[in-house]
Amino acid sequence: EAGVAQSPRYKIIEKRQSVAFWCNPISGHATLYWYQQILGQGPKLLIQFQNNGVVDDSQLPKDRFSAERLKGVDSTLKIQPAKLEDSAVYLCASSRGPDQPQHFGDGTRLSIL
């Protein structure tokens, strides 16, 4: 089966600009996750979707980050405006259900100048 697809792979922007990341989960996977992985740290969950509904966004900085999964398949994560501390790898993962193992994409590496 095809894996989790993410784009772009790399993005460089200046602070205060906006950026968007896209994720296409494995076909049939109802649960989708976005993680932030800062250099030297483990992934931190930003938001979890079940189909097109948000299950957990308690660690999402809602003043600047937003995410959607309108049709319960693809998802986008947006940052506006970006700050220097947002430099990280943004990982998308999907699973068949909320209690099933996750499959990760290769991530988008974001650099803020």
Next chain:
Amino acid sequence: AQSVTQPDIHITVSEGASLELRCNYSYGATPYLFWYVQSPGQGLQLLLKYFSGDTLVQGIKGFEAEFKRSQSSFNLRKPSVHWSDAAEYFCAVGINAGKSTFGDGTTLTVKP
């Protein structure tokens, strides 16, 4: 709140030598425990998981891990390391398979 500690930031072993990566967790009940591997520029790949039952868990690529409740540990082992095992390894603990807290990782370097 659940937490994971990986005490070793960086480990170097010689090819063919044995490997043990440490993981300690804090959780109020019997957790779901995982080990993932991440190669440079790639996402995380699940090596193995423990939910219940036999405390010695076998995973992919010749890895195994042992759950020790009394020590709140879930250490990863491999009897003979290959150069291709060089990567970063993450331990994770969760209330279920889908929702996990990750440690900060251990970087493994393999010497020829």
